[in-house]
Amino acid sequence: MSVIVEADPTRAETLRSALGPGVPVLGSIDDLRRHLDAHPGEDAVVLGPSVDQESAFVLSDAMRIARPSLGIVLVRRRIDTPLLVDALRAGVREVVEERNLAGVNDAVKRVRDVAAAMRQRSNHGDGEESGRGVVVTVFSAKGGCGKTTLASNLAASLADGGRREVCLVDLDLNFGDVAIVLQLFPAHTLADAVPLMENLDLPAVAALLTPHSPGLSALVAPVEPGSAETVPASLITTIIGLLREQFAYVVIDTPPAFTDHVLAAFDQSELIALLATLDIPALKNLKLTLETLDLLNYPRERLRVVLNRADSKVGLALSEVEKTLKVPIALHIPSSRAVPASINRGVPILLDDPNHPVSLAIRQFGEEHVLPLTRAGSEPIPSNLRADRRGLLRRRSKA
DSSP, X not given: OEEXXXXXXXXXXXXXXXXXXXXXXXXXXXXXXXXXXXXXXXXXXXXXXXXXXXXHHHHHHHHHHHOTTOEEEEEESSOOHHHHHHHHHTTOOEEEETTOHHXXXXXXXXXXXXXXXXXXXHHTTTTTTOSSOEEEXXXXXXXXXXXXXXXXXXXXXXXXXXXXXXXXEEOOTTTOOHHHHTTOOOXXXXXXXXXXXXXXXXXXXXXXXXXXXXXXXXXXXXXXXTGGGGOOHHHHXXXXXXXXXXXXXXXXXXXXXXXXXXXXXXXXXXXXXXXXXXXXXXXXXXXXXXXXXXXXXXXXXXXXXXXXXXXXXXXXXXXXXXXXXXXOEEEEEOOOTHHHHHHHHTSOHHHHOTTSHHHHHHHHHIIIIITTHHHHOOOOOOHHHHHHHHHHHHHHHHO
């Protein structure tokens, strides 16, 4: 359910026309507080242009603790960066211009989706996802291997049409493609978390997410050039920790480099999927990746090697690849022209064609290697080891 707070009758009717005739309109914040006390199932509150900004922030800050699933949508005549920063700090989920009625409707839909996800997670669904969420990071030291394709389809598979709540995080801060691959039009990105670092909490992170399909949301990479430089690795650790409190699974897409952000994700991951293709440069980089992770003391039992386009006829035998790498290959993803076609349509192939061999392979990987982690579980890499391992990596790169 939704409710509008707006004292001006003309503006109130304009907002109601965007949301539907059945949405109640209240004249003040005090009326809203009484309404919320009487209606505990309320999902979204739209605060109109005449609502005092400071009063709106006080309300939102209180609700983020008292009713974290309640989404506040603030409608303003004009929007600037200071307003957005202050609103996010106060826990406001969305800020929309008064003239953008379609945007108001979309914002309400987004906050209601988040509210539904938070309620489902708090109830633990069928009991399968209770406790700490599982973090899976997809990595390859070579670009072009299909990390984003694997990450997005694995996330869709784990969501299983809304049976589980899954968040896909795009950690490729400079060249992330999750938004494009999923055909998302995000209102916020990971960069919007930077001004909130000191007061970041679950409702604030939830406000940055973009819903995709039942059970699946995404935290997309920054779109502005240079934004990646403003995101500290410590913020990534905080965000992942908050997301795993709310979601059954957090799937992380990464850039092809051992950055501090990637190491922060590795530290929090129960499983790291290492991706390669059947060509010498990719396999060489995979071997170096395994050696580097050994050097940094990441447990081998958390690593899974995934071979993409594994049926390519390029003169390399899979048995020889496993012998060279000295690790088994956990997943063979076949080649298919349907994969780039699905990317161009903005729909993961697992959702577009669930019975496609690529879809079946990724679903099997999730069932065999990811779902059991909800029962077995594992702790993040101890924090007292992180600095030592990163220092070792830096010294090795300079050698």
